[in-house]
Amino acid sequence: MLVVSDLVAAYGKIEALKGVSLRAETGRITCLLGPNGAGKTTLMMSIAGILKPRRGSIRLGDTELTGLSPARIVGQGIALVPENRLVFPQMSVLENLLAGAYQRGDKAEIAADVERMYDRFPRLRERREQLAGTLSGGEQQMLAVARALMSRPRVLLMDEPSLGLAPLVVAEIFRIVSELNRDGTTIFLVEQNAHMALQVAHHFYLMEQGRVTFSGSPGQLAEDEVIQRAYLGARRAGG
Amino acid sequence: MIDFVQNTIDGVMIGASYGLLALGFTLIFGVMRRLNLSYGPSIMIGAYLGTLIYVQFSAGPVAVVVMTVLGAVLAGIYVERLCFAPMAASAGIASMVSSFAIWMQLEQAAILILPRHTYPFPPLATGAPLELGPFLLRIDHLMMLACALLLSAGVQYVIYRSRFGLALRAIIGNPVAAHLVGIDVKTSVMLAFAGASAVGGIAGYLVLAIDQQVTPMFGMWATMKGLIAMMIGGLGSIPGAILGGLVLGVVEAHSLWHFGPQVRDLVAYLLLFACLVLRPSGILGDAPAAETSIGRRSA
Amino acid sequence: MDDYLIGVLSNVGVISFIALSAYLLLLIGEISFGQQAFFAIGAYAAGIATALWGWPLAAGLAWGAAVAGAAAVLVGVPTLRLHGLYFAIATLAFAEMVRLLCELFRYQITIDGEPTGPNGADGFRNIRYIFENDIGPLQFLVLIYALLAAALLGFMLMERSRLGVAFRMIGEDVALAGLQGIAVARFKVLAAGLAGALAGIGGGLYAHLTTYVEPRIFDVMLGVHSLAYGLIGGLGTALGPLLGVLIDIGLLESIRSLAGYRMIIFGGVVAFLLIVRPRGLLDETVVHYVRRTWYQIGRGRGN
Numbered sequence: 001m002l003v004v005s006d007l008v009a010a011y012g013k014i015e016a017l018k019g020v021s022l023r024a025e026t027g028r029i030t031c032l033l034g035p036n037g038a039g040k041t042t043l044m045m046s047i048a049g050i051l052k053p054r055r056g057s058i059r060l061g062d063t064e065l066t067g068l069s070p071a072r073i074v075g076q077g078i079a080l081v082p083e084n085r086l087v088f089p090q091m092s093v094l095e096n097l098l099a100g101a102y103q104r105g106d107k108a109e110i111a112a113d114v115e116r117m118y119d120r121f122p123r124l125r126e127r128r129e130q131l132a133g134t135l136s137g138g139e140q141q142m143l144a145v146a147r148a149l150m151s152r153p154r155v156l157l158m159d160e161p162s163l164g165l166a167p168l169v170v171a172e173i174f175r176i177v178s179e180l181n182r183d184g185t186t187i188f189l190v191e192q193n194a195h196m197a198l199q200v201a202h203h204f205y206l207m208e209q210g211r212v213t214f215s216g217s218p219g220q221l222a223e224d225e226v227i228q229r230a231y232l233g234a235r236r237a238g239g
Numbered sequence: 240m241i242d243f244v245q246n247t248i249d250g251v252m253i254g255a256s257y258g259l260l261a262l263g264f265t266l267i268f269g270v271m272r273r274l275n276l277s278y279g280p281s282i283m284i285g286a287y288l289g290t291l292i293y294v295q296f297s298a299g300p301v302a303v304v305v306m307t308v309l310g311a312v313l314a315g316i317y318v319e320r321l322c323f324a325p326m327a328a329s330a331g332i333a334s335m336v337s338s339f340a341i342w343m344q345l346e347q348a349a350i351l352i353l354p355r356h357t358y359p360f361p362p363l364a365t366g367a368p369l370e371l372g373p374f375l376l377r378i379d380h381l382m383m384l385a386c387a388l389l390l391s392a393g394v395q396y397v398i399y400r401s402r403f404g405l406a407l408r409a410i411i412g413n414p415v416a417a418h419l420v421g422i423d424v425k426t427s428v429m430l431a432f433a434g435a436s437a438v439g440g441i442a443g444y445l446v447l448a449i450d451q452q453v454t455p456m457f458g459m460w461a462t463m464k465g466l467i468a469m470m471i472g473g474l475g476s477i478p479g480a481i482l483g484g485l486v487l488g489v490v491e492a493h494s495l496w497h498f499g500p501q502v503r504d505l506v507a508y509l510l511l512f513a514c515l516v517l518r519p520s521g522i523l524g525d526a527p528a529a530e531t532s533i534g535r536r537s538a
Numbered sequence: 539m540d541d542y543l544i545g546v547l548s549n550v551g552v553i554s555f556i557a558l559s560a561y562l563l564l565l566i567g568e569i570s571f572g573q574q575a576f577f578a579i580g581a582y583a584a585g586i587a588t589a590l591w592g593w594p595l596a597a598g599l600a601w602g603a604a605v606a607g608a609a610a611v612l613v614g615v616p617t618l619r620l621h622g623l624y625f626a627i628a629t630l631a632f633a634e635m636v637r638l639l640c641e642l643f644r645y646q647i648t649i650d651g652e653p654t655g656p657n658g659a660d661g662f663r664n665i666r667y668i669f670e671n672d673i674g675p676l677q678f679l680v681l682i683y684a685l686l687a688a689a690l691l692g693f694m695l696m697e698r699s700r701l702g703v704a705f706r707m708i709g710e711d712v713a714l715a716g717l718q719g720i721a722v723a724r725f726k727v728l729a730a731g732l733a734g735a736l737a738g739i740g741g742g743l744y745a746h747l748t749t750y751v752e753p754r755i756f757d758v759m760l761g762v763h764s765l766a767y768g769l770i771g772g773l774g775t776a777l778g779p780l781l782g783v784l785i786d787i788g789l790l791e792s793i794r795s796l797a798g799y800r801m802i803i804f805g806g807v808v809a810f811l812l813i814v815r816p817r818g819l820l821d822e823t824v825v826h827y828v829r830r831t832w833y834q835i836g837r838g839r840g841n
Contacts, residue, residue, distance in 0.1 A: 336765060
């Protein structure tokens with residue numbers, strides 16, 4: 001279980017996270033919804049160790065993750081599919097996957113995992129020698145997910161996987177999210193697409209202006225209200 | 240005609256040393272996307288330490304090579320820690336100016352180690368030159384050419400076939416994503432810097448062993464020749480570095496023969512200037528990348 | 539004032555011109571490693587004018603500035619299309635070309651039975667204007683600082699004018715400046731020309747101060763030093779590069795006990811400053827703070 005407690009992160013004097021606490025239960029899909037600028041990406045980058053939080057703790061099981069380098073955090077079993085995918089554009093699809101397995105030494109197992117990724121994402125097999133920068137947005141998203149899975153994470157973090165993708169591709173991505181979860185991966189997902197996210201999530205949080213403002217299961221709040229708050233913020237939704 | 244061919248041969252041989260210098264240079268640029276002006280002076284520190292043990296303790300050639308490479312690597316790491324690691328990647332100019340500041344430090348440090356203007360450097364091979372019909376081929380020149388080709392092939396292999404090379408290319412492609420897949424970016428960058436300095440150290444050793452002497456001008460000379468060859472060949476390209484070096488060497492050899500040393504240097508800079516204005520990406524470089532700016536409050 | 543102090547201050551003043559020249563280009567966001575080329579052109583042109591053609595000093599200095607400025611415009615047109623690093627290296631290549639051309643440049647006239655004028659690598663000796671016209675070191679010092687004050691005044695006026703705003707906008711963000719309707723290319727070439735002329739005045743003063751110039755002093759070291767002066771002194775005000783010169787030449791070069799270690803100290807100071815203050819001691823924040831405080835004091839007095 002991934003547990004975030006009272007996390008504070010800031011850029012200069014501006015606090016982006018003002019004491020965030022939440023948890024992602026093992027074996028489940030947890031989803032974080034909120035408008036632009038709520039601090040969702042800051043939270044993801046803090047968990048991955050790219051940003052250093054001011055205060056608070058991030059624990060995976062019994063291990064404290066704050067203060068560890070990004071590489072050590074990957075070693076602990078966390079993999080982030082970043083916002084905007086960030087594939088390695090000048091490297092082939094295959095090389096991107098191998099980079100995802102950078103910390104692993106088991107060559108045969110890595111090769112088998114590459115095959116598994118190709119089975120799960122057949123488009124990647126077709127394009128394995130192609131440079132990642134030349135793939136379509138949807139294909140790059142598949143590659144980013146596959147690359148993250150290559151490290152065999154205990155928890156998969158996904159930051160806005162639907163961003164900028166066509167509706168059909170978004171549906172495909174969420175189908176894969178459910179599938180991965182059914183196969184046993186714990187998933188913590190940040191989204192703006194509340195409709196899709198609520199269909200797959202077991203539990204969800206709402207975040208506004210650096211604070212968690214709601215926690216519950218998808219049935220607990222009418223979807224309209226969730227969408228209003230996720231896009232527009234609570235005040236206007238309430239008023 | 241005979242002169243023309245002999246000049247071209249000599250140019251290729253000298254060009255091999257320029258190519259080797261450019262190889263380390265371009266490697267640092269490729270990974271950092273920033274220019275390290277201290278590259279030559281770092282090599283000079285290695286060369287001076289090598290000379291020191293040769294002059295003081297009459298060390299053998301192997302010890303001199305090891306000392307030269309080791310010194311260059313240590314000086315290179317010093318530069319990386321001081322001028323590159325503490326600054327944001329966007330602060331390319333701050334790093335470049337800072338590396339120049341360290342250039343002055345290293346040069347003065349070298350002069351403090353060995354204050355005379357000229358010191359002897361142990362030769363590489365003293366045998367008579369090979370005769371090929373009317374043409375002469377110096378053995379040490381051939382060794383340098385072989386080293387240039389072997390080392391560039393080796394570097395190419397490491398970058399495109401090894402796990403370390405995969406990490407470096409990932410860092411070049413997207414540093415944040417490199418962190419996210421678990422690459423230790425800081426250490427990898429430092430190792431790349433050290434490796435590039437080692438290549439520079441080997442280049443420096445070969446050049447000095449052929450000249451058989453070392454002077455305080457060597458640092459600037461190495462930076463300048465490496466820079467010109469690298470830019471002509473295409474910034475960040477490994478085969479481009481060697482090719483750029485060979486082109487520079489051949490052009491220099493012919494202009495030296497016809498017009499003397501001052502015009503030779505003039506032609507070298509003219510070549511660089513024309514290349515930048517007409518084709519900034521060089522012979523083999525990729526599209527002009529590396530937009531650099533002054534480090535705007537990005538400490 | 540003793541002669542030594544006058545000498546040091548004269549040097550500081552003369553070098554300040556080339557530091558200001560590099561600073562002006564930094565304002566538009568361009569790094570030049572080659573302002574020493576225009577310093578050299580100014581020195582040769584002004585020296586030739588007074589020593590060979592018998593022009594008065596003022597005309598010689600103006601001629602030096604004009605030739606240097608024109609050369610800077612000519613080089614600026616093809617090179618300013620390049621960006622960042624590429625521009626920096628192009629200026630470096632150009633400056634080295636100028637230095638090597640100076641080593642080849644011979645133009646001698648026999649004056650008073652002595653051949654006078656640039657003589658290749660031996661340089662250009664006997665630029666004796668200030669001796670022949672009985673200008674003492676102190677008088678020349680006053681001249682240097684009067685011209686420097688005029689240049690600084692020019693900078694201050696420029697900073698308040700539309701021109702200064704255009705320069706700083708280009709330095710902040712070229713694309714944005716273009717979208718705001720600023721003719722970026724023209725302003726850049728204008729800045730390069732002005733910077734060249736500034737360096738040219740410095741060169742002319744230098745030639746007459748030392749009475750001889752050698753091509754080898756116009757090497758890369760001079761160029762990168764002038765760049766470093768602005769970066770350590772600060773990019774917020776034209777006083778920044780002057781502070782840089784003062785720290786290096788006024789302080790480090792003058793303390794003789796440091797002789798063997800000057801470069802080690804100066805290099806270390808520059809590297810350290812670039813880490814903790816990437817835009818120099820007097821950066822925009824400091825300048826803004828000082829201005830605000832100044833206005834507040836002024837307003838306090840007014841009440």
